[in-house]
Amino acid sequence: xxxxxxxxxxxxxxxxxxxxxxxxxxxxxxxxxxxxxxxxxxxxxxxxxxxxxxxxxxxxxxxxxxxxxxxxxxxxxxxxxxxxxxxxxxxxxxxxxxxxxxxxxxxxxxxxxxxxxxxxxxxxxxxxxxxxxxxxxxxxxxxxxxxxxxxxxxxxxxxxxxxxxxxxxxxxxxxxxxxxxxxxxxxxxxxxxxxxxxxxxxxxxxxxxxxxxxxxxxxxxxxxxxxxxxxxxxxxxxx
Ligand SMILES: Nc1ncnc2c1ncn2[C@@H]1O[C@H](COP(=O)(O)OP(=O)(O)OP(=O)(O)O)[C@@H](O)[C@H]1O
Ligand SMILES: CC(C)(CO)[C@@H](O)C(=O)NCCC(=O)O
Numbered sequence: 001x002x003x004x005x006x007x008x009x010x011x012x013x014x015x016x017x018x019x020x021x022x023x024x025x026x027x028x029x030x031x032x033x034x035x036x037x038x039x040x041x042x043x044x045x046x047x048x049x050x051x052x053x054x055x056x057x058x059x060x061x062x063x064x065x066x067x068x069x070x071x072x073x074x075x076x077x078x079x080x081x082x083x084x085x086x087x088x089x090x091x092x093x094x095x096x097x098x099x100x101x102x103x104x105x106x107x108x109x110x111x112x113x114x115x116x117x118x119x120x121x122x123x124x125x126x127x128x129x130x131x132x133x134x135x136x137x138x139x140x141x142x143x144x145x146x147x148x149x150x151x152x153x154x155x156x157x158x159x160x161x162x163x164x165x166x167x168x169x170x171x172x173x174x175x176x177x178x179x180x181x182x183x184x185x186x187x188x189x190x191x192x193x194x195x196x197x198x199x200x201x202x203x204x205x206x207x208x209x210x211x212x213x214x215x216x217x218x219x220x221x222x223x224x225x226x227x228x229x230x231x232x233x234x235x236x237x238x239x
Contacts, residue, residue, distance in 0.1 A: 001019065001020065001047045001048070001237075002017060002018075002019045002024075002044070002045055002046055002047050003017070003018045003019070003046075003047065003048050003049070003050060003232070003233050003236045004017060004041070004044075004046045004048070004049045004050075004068075004069065005017075005018055005049075005050050005052075005229055005232040005233060005236070006029075006037075006049065006050070006051045006052065006053070007052050007053075007095060007098070007228055007229075007232070008032065008051070008052065008053035008054065008055050008057065009054060009055070009095060009118055009119055010054060010055060010118075010119040010120075011118065011119045011141065011207070012028055012207065013028060013029035013030075013031070013032060013036075014026065014027070014028055014029070015027055015028075015029060015037075015040060016226075016229045016232075017044065018229055018232070018233040018236075021230070021233060023226055023229050026229070027040065032055070032057060032058065032061065033058070033061060034060070034061055034064040034065075037061075037064075037065070041068065046068060046069040047069065047070075048069055048070045048071075048072065048236050049065050049068065049069050049070070049071045049072070049236075050071075050072045050073075050074065050232045050233075050235060050236040050239075051065065051071065051072070051073045051074060052074045052094045052095050052097075052098045052228070052232060053073075053074075053094065054093045054094060054095050072235070072236060072239045074094040074097060074098060074232075074235060075094060076089045076090045076092065076094075076097075078094075078097070078235060078238075078239050079235075079238045079239050080097065080100075080101055080235070080238070081101060081104045081105065081108075081129070081234065081238070082097075082100050082101055082104045082126055082129060082130070082131050083129050083130045083131065084130075084131050085130065086130050086131065086132060087130075087131040087132065087133070089131070092131075092134075093122070095116070095118075095122075095228065096116070096122050096124055096134065097231075098228050098231035098232050098235060099114050099116050099122070099124060099205060099227050099228050099231055100114060100124040100126055100131060100231070101230075101231035101232075101234055101235055102114070102205075102224075102226075102227035102228055102229070102230035102231030102232075102234070103124070103126065103201075103203050103227060103231070104126060104129065104231075105230055105231065105234045106203070106224070106227070106230060107201045107203075108129075110199070110200070110201045111125075111126060111127045111128065111197050111199065111200045111201065112125075112126050112200060112201040112202070112203060113125045113126075113189070113190070113193050113200055113201070113202050113203070114126075114203045114204075114205065114227060115186060115189070115190075115202065115203070115204050115205070115206075116205050116206040116227075116228075117139065117140065117182070117186075117204070117205070117206035117207065117208035117209045117211075117212065118139055118206040118207055118208065119139045119141070119142065120136050120137065120138060120139045120142065121135075121136070121137045121138070121139050121182065121185070121186075121206075122134060122135070122136050123135040123136075123189055125193065125200075127197070135189070137185065139208060140159055140178065140179075140182060140208045140211070141159075141208075143178045143181070143182070144156060144157050144158075144159065144174070144178055147174060147178075154170070154174065155170065155171060155174070157171055157174045157175055157178065159175075159178070159179060159208070159211055160175060160179070160211075161210075161211060161214075163175050163176060163178075163179035163180060164176045164180070165180050166180075179211065179212075182208075182212065183212055183215050183216075186204075186212065186216070187216070187219070190202055190219065190221070201222065202219070202220070202221045202222065203221070203222045203223075203224050203227060204216070204221055204222070204223050204224070205223075205224050205225055205226075205227040205228065209223060209225065
């Protein structure tokens with residue numbers, strides 16, 4: 001059963017082909033239109049399509065996808081393994097719903113906190129299968145770009161794998177505040193949640209996660225760049 005998974009985020013439009021829980025192929029689309037989708041569907045057999053989008057999708061694209069194969073567009077009414085009885089599911093971004101689902105499928109008997117370092121940083125906390133709470137904060141690029149955009153003289157910095165706790169110049173101060181700021185935020189959330197539940201499983205995903213994985217060595221964290229695809233493939237089966 002080949003599932004064509006689409007994840008339309010605020011920075012990137014991503015896709016993956018998932019067959020029997022194995023990610024066969026993945027990539028990035030150029031535009032939100034059918035032309036760019038049909039290019040990557042050449043010679044592919046598709047059993048079903050699942051779309052997670054936190055951006056507006058033209059209705060023509062939805063109709064065209066439905067013509068290609070049975071489509072499930074993820075929404076707050078989608079069936080889920082995670083229970084939302086204690087959370088306002090209507091307000092939750094569908095990408096977070098898919099990530100929480102991926103974490104639940106991967107760790108069905110554990111409590112977990114999934115942290116996605118994307119356009120925004122999102123935290124999803126699931127206890128006994130219930131979505132208990134979360135947090136949203138600005139992502140890496142949003143932090144660097146907004147300090148540049150909202151000031152007269154701060155330069156736009158590029159993220160780097162090596163970053164200091166404190167800097168000795170404007171550029172290294174910006175790097176420290178942005179990169180170490182995110183690291184300390186993530187470590188702070190993990191530490192606080194572990195006070196509540198020492199056995200909580202922590203899973204890190206999202207486009208910016210690789211900047212922080214080596215610094216989080218020794219923190220007993222799972223790094224899973226495919227968490228959203230696992231969630232989407234599971235949701236495609238359920239819906
Ligand atoms: N072309 C690009 N445009 C914007 N961000 C990019 C691009 N390439 C890489 N990035 C990095 O990816 C990060 C976004 O991560 P990711 O791709 O996981 O987000 P997304 O899936 O588009 O967003 P969302 O969080 O809305 O799902 C940005 O903070 C930036 O550092
Ligand atoms: C927070 C983002 C932008 C992360 O991609 C997305 O999940 C979203 O638009 N969420 C809606 C608000 C919420 O999740 O509560």
